[in-house]
Amino acid sequence: MNPDIAQRILSQATLDASGPFLALALGVLVLVFLELLPALAALRQIVFLGSLAAAAWAATRTLFGPEIAAFEGTYVANSTTSWWALLFVASALIAWIFGRRYYRDEARFEGEHDILLLTAASGMVLMAGSRDLLVFFVGLETLSVPLYALSGFRRARRESVEAGLKYFVLGAFAAAIYLMGAALLYAGTGTIALAGFQERSELLETPLALTGLALIAASLFFKISVFPFHLWVPDVYQGAPSPVTTFMATGTKAAAFAFLLPLSFALPPESAGLVAAIALITMAAGNLGALVQTDMKRLLAYSGVAHAGTMLLALAGMHADPESGGASQAVLFYMAAYTFTAGGAFGLLTMLETQGGRPVTIDGLRGLARQRPGVAAALALFMLSLGGIPATGGFLGKYLVFSVAVRADMIAAAVVGVLISVVALGYYLRIIVAMYMQPEDATRPVPAESRPLSSAMALACAAMVLVLGVLPGWFLANVR
């Protein structure tokens, strides 16, 4: 045994690298402790926000520095992982703020809700920084298990329980498939470290390792909701409590992509065409599925599937031509734009659902522009960004992704991808038409309750969408 192991584990570098994770984990512990003492319940929100703020601060410390490896190289912190960590913090914050006063019957379990949310966020941070198959798995489960519980959080509602059970059963399968893949990969190469795969890349060509890689890819594709592993998404997103859907749609996908990017070099080069095909089919499946939806959460779930397919196209491009570069930046930027856009859209739906007391449908949005011009304007902006209209972050994300594909000489795939994306406008514009050009439903009461916190958050999301779309220079220069 190495004598200086204690010194290495307790070094400043380790502390710097794992800072964001430690901040979130510590927050979880303090929140659990607060649950023991009902008198201190008022401190809960301070601890939750403080933990997120500490994690964000710790992430900015490694944002521009060199890569720091910790725990024998199984975990790293660099510019990319720090950006991911910031994104997860933003995602948790958006979901949490819009989720205030959402729960009625379950309000007494809000402490548990916050604990689970923060635990899931810490799992995301762990996933993004891991450079080892088992460390990633720990992060994956730290993310997934709280989300299973959160999906079924409104246990008096059948849809919520159904969503929780479906997500749990399918997620457990995906986890098992991942572990099987990791075991086969270990059997084929003798290592579970990403650096080890790079050293022994010739062993990755063996059938054993290839099978393992395929299984791991399948389970990651399940998490990022890619065809044919996307069928759980509409049911779970619709049934889960809206704040949880907000968090799932933005955070989970980002966390799985954060690991898929550094892992993807291990996939054989010939698979680029296959990945591109999967990406295009996913875009088609998501967009065509969304066209016929009436429930807003379900519609946005299908739209999320399509967006996952778009990001996968950047991965395929990176794969076809590793020299082309920019894929990591494209996915990170796309995901950032998507987090604020979808986070804001799901958040506003959460707000409308809280006030209206029932799920929001497209018909339910009719005439919203006259009743609540601010909400309608923000929702319209989010829809335009999801559809990829210029001057929004969504457009620039799409531009970066497709340009990666073009640089990698996958021009046909890029053209088909753009064409499929146009289909999406069909349903995004339908929502805008309903809000602005159709008369309101007279039987529907207009909620008067004002929600300053949610409104501020929606405004912040809208501002970020515009900043990413109009003034992306700083981000493009610093996001790698």
Added chain:
Amino acid sequence: MLENYAPLLILLSLALGFTVSQVVLSEVAGRRRKNVGKGEAYECGMEPVGGARIRLSIHFYLVAVLFILFDVESVFLVLWAVAAEGFKEQGLALFVFGEIALFVFILGLALAYVWRKGGLEWDR
């Protein structure tokens, strides 16, 4: 080499001897009172014959989850105890103790939480 297995042999013979002696003793010296329950095959307190789809109390679920949680904890403690020897020789006793103390503290916090929320009470 082979004599290393002697303790195993002793254990095996003790176990066999105890089991056989108990069965024989109860056969020879035991009293017999027949009833319906005794005639059935033993199946952990469940009805051995009938449909498998019976309703179980949801209480079992919570107990099972908590049991597994703290069961796994003890597995980690055993591994730690084995590894701790090597650390102690290098003068890192305090460090490894601190590590496991933190681990147990977190689990203790979880136990306190479960207790506080009434998870250990059967009838709630």
